[in-house]
Amino acid sequence: MEISRDTISAWLKELQDSICSQLEKADGIAKFEEDNWTRPEGGGGRTRIIRNGEVIEKGGVLFSAVHGDAPAFLFKEQEHSVSLDKDLGKAGNVPQFFATGVSIVIHPRNPWVPIIHMNIRYFEMPASKNGGAGVRWLGGGIDLTPHYVNETDTKFFHSELKKTCDQFNPDYYTKFKKWADDYFFISHRKETRGIGGIFFDRLNESKEMSFQQNFNFWKEVGKTFAPTYCELINRNKNKSFTPENQQWQLLRRGRYVEFNLVYDKGTKFGLETNGRVESILMSLPKTAGWEYDFKPQENSEEEKTLSMLKKGINWI
């Protein structure tokens, strides 16, 4: 049975509903506000923002489904993966892309609660205006950015992701964990953004996995997000913190801003293609900070955290 774009979009909207209601419950007081927007060239989105909560200082759970003429760089990317109609891109023969997804970033108030990010997305584009063999794929991931790395929580987080992966393919966790380490890397700092997670792109079908199986895996990633993060909230939300902890939180958020504005492909793509700026930049924290040449004290929690912002750590 073919999985249609409408089926996928409808499922993502339900996922958005479910995640928002779980996050509201975990927060206790804040409610999501909703902005519906349309894209002049086709499609639109449902942006949901939560702020000034008991637990969540600022966050968003965004759904979008957009379509229209594919920008040139999108079909150039496909040249190696699919035989394209040779007149593709010429007048009257611009391929129509479709992309839908849910994106989440949550910045908590308490420095002991980690920042989290999730994205799952689906993309399709026929090889010519008239359809024919084109491309479609699934991408996504979940990654965690603790202000203070807590090894017990990190192990729990990675174990939950591994459980989800292992239900579908024994290689996925290892492969996608490495992908996250490589992707969420702040090259100029030689530091990972956080403790990673999983990241994958362009999943469709392979020798071992049908598209349907990958679709099921992808949905399960989406469902793994809320219970995992709510558990991390509940473990840490009542921990007391000092002004020094908050100062460190600002610096860690500064690094988050650096990653998102300098490296994140989704952010760059959005800003370059005239996307909805307020939705794209909802990922930025309410406040962030930078100190010249900050060095944590020896043997401090801050130094310990820095020492663990590395690729290739086996957390489980």
Add this chain to the structure above:
Amino acid sequence: MEISRDTISAWLKELQDSICSQLEKADGIAKFEEDNWTRPEGGGGRTRIIRNGEVIEKGGVLFSAVHGDAPAFLFKEQEHSVSLDKDLGKAGNVPQFFATGVSIVIHPRNPWVPIIHMNIRYFEMPASKNGGAGVRWLGGGIDLTPHYVNETDTKFFHSELKKTCDQFNPDYYTKFKKWADDYFFISHRKETRGIGGIFFDRLNESKEMSFQQNFNFWKEVGKTFAPTYCELINRNKNKSFTPENQQWQLLRRGRYVEFNLVYDKGTKFGLETNGRVESILMSLPKTAGWEYDFKPQENSEEEKTLSMLKKGINWI
């Protein structure tokens, strides 16, 4: 008389000294800290940072002079402007570049005092390893980013820049003011970073101007910085402000961060070529903020400021 790189570097270090002493005086309590650093591939710098002052919350006045093998993209850029040795870039024939400059960013504490940025730089590269006809040029500029645009101060600022330009060339102010408007533009926000100033690059010699004349102009830009900014400090440093003014300051600083991390060529160049991160990112404020879809109140000072963050305003 040939102007040597050593003459230029020495002059820039004196300028750095002079600017730091004028800024310390304007601040009243804070003193610059100095970090000397060397670049493994050649050269180094003298980074001076001021923080937690009476007026200046965070700022830097940076001198650097670096040299070595030119990265490939640098000599590719030259292909159209100079006849290059055809073996250029091959083993044993990598051209040696030299670049020196002073860069300044000052983030004040009081929201009524504007953020300022200045950079003046000199670049040279012979066309081949053995010297010969190569390139050299001067670049730079000064631009102002008020949290609240004050028309009197803006007029004063632009008039001072125009006076400096007019001493050397009647077209420079108009030309370089437009260049600043175009350069300091946050495309995704459709907003200028501030009220502009002047910006120029690749000045060497032209029909009307010798290199020596442009060098004199460039030095005068450097000397214009401190008295102009100190005047703006003195006019505004004692104005009282509210938490709402500080909130707005955080958002304006957030835009400053967006510009510097997404668009600024110096920042991108520095991060991509493995420059000294702490010096490059000294431009970022101690704190910055982002609010989802913030809209200033009608007829407020904030709304008035936003309405003036546009290209092409004739402030004089």
